[in-house]
Amino acid sequence: MSSEKIWPPGIRCAAVFSFDNDDESGMIDSFGPDKMFYVSQGYYDMNAGTWRVLRILERQNVKATFCMVGKTAEKRPDVVKAIRDKGHEVAVHGWDHRPYYNMKEDEERKDMQMTVDIVQKILGKRPVGHRTPDWNPSKSTVNILHEMGGFIWRGDGLDNDLPYVHKFSDKKNIVELPSAVTLDDYDNYAERGYSPQEVFELWRDEFDVLYEEGKFYCLTMHPLVTGRPAPSKTLERIITHVKSHEGVWIATAAEIAQYWLSKHPE
Numbered sequence: 001m002s003s004e005k006i007w008p009p010g011i012r013c014a015a016v017f018s019f020d021n022d023d024e025s026g027m028i029d030s031f032g033p034d035k036m037f038y039v040s041q042g043y044y045d046m047n048a049g050t051w052r053v054l055r056i057l058e059r060q061n062v063k064a065t066f067c068m069v070g071k072t073a074e075k076r077p078d079v080v081k082a083i084r085d086k087g088h089e090v091a092v093h094g095w096d097h098r099p100y101y102n103m104k105e106d107e108e109r110k111d112m113q114m115t116v117d118i119v120q121k122i123l124g125k126r127p128v129g130h131r132t133p134d135w136n137p138s139k140s141t142v143n144i145l146h147e148m149g150g151f152i153w154r155g156d157g158l159d160n161d162l163p164y165v166h167k168f169s170d171k172k173n174i175v176e177l178p179s180a181v182t183l184d185d186y187d188n189y190a191e192r193g194y195s196p197q198e199v200f201e202l203w204r205d206e207f208d209v210l211y212e213e214g215k216f217y218c219l220t221m222h223p224l225v226t227g228r229p230a231p232s233k234t235l236e237r238i239i240t241h242v243k244s245h246e247g248v249w250i251a252t253a254a255e256i257a258q259y260w261l262s263k264h265p266e
């Protein structure tokens with residue numbers, strides 16, 4: 001399938017800039033509640049990182065997707081509203097950032113429901129997208145999302161360069177929007193120790209190949225990482241690079257999923 005048949009007329013490649021608002025929950029999930037060296041870095045998300053990211057997105061006129069941890073939303077409804085008020089999508093990312101792969105199904109369902117409920121309470125609107133903490137869903141995750149209703153996308157797949165559809169008999173299908181560890185900021189900065197310059201070059205090369213092939217580019221970032229001063233310049237540079245190409249559709253995850261469901265239901 002050529003890119004003209006995949007994307008809307010005139011579009012060669014689609015790009016999503018997504019952010020996971022892990023805040024301290026992600027650090028507690030990884031390192032425990034007592035290691036303040038990590039927990040303190042988690043606080044940077046709500047205190048400073050998200051705000052810097054919002055300023056960059058506004059300056060660049062880019063609409064992004066933010067995946068909120070439920071506890072983060074409960075703690076800082078003002079940030080959830082600020083994200084929405086700037087025109088971005090608010091999706092969900094687990095209640096306290098525990099991944100689902102080793103949860104019992106009931107526990108997983110309850111975790112998701114609490115997270116949806118808090119976002120709905122703050123914004124008066126139900127989120128339509130979900131990314132499992134640590135990209136580690138259970139075998140039941142997509143079915144639970146379907147049962148709960150209202151979800152049109154999830155971002156757990158690391159297995160493709162294009163969106164694809166999880167089909168259900170009632171046709172309330174869910175689009176998978178794949179990303180990649182190479183397109184994650186935490187993996188590159190914290191796990192691999194890359195510099196902001198190296199991360200920019202990696203993200204630029206990934207984009208250039210996907211653009212050439214007419215595919216889908218989904219960056220997965222964290223305000224507690226990319227919201228830091230030097231990494232924030234990498235965000236600004238990669239947005240500028242993506243925007244310098246003709247025929248790139250920069251959209252929220254929900255916009256891509258809606259399009260995909262209407263054009264590629266199979």
Ligand SMILES: [Zn+2]
Pocket residue numbers: 020022026093097133134
């Ligand atoms: Zn996360």
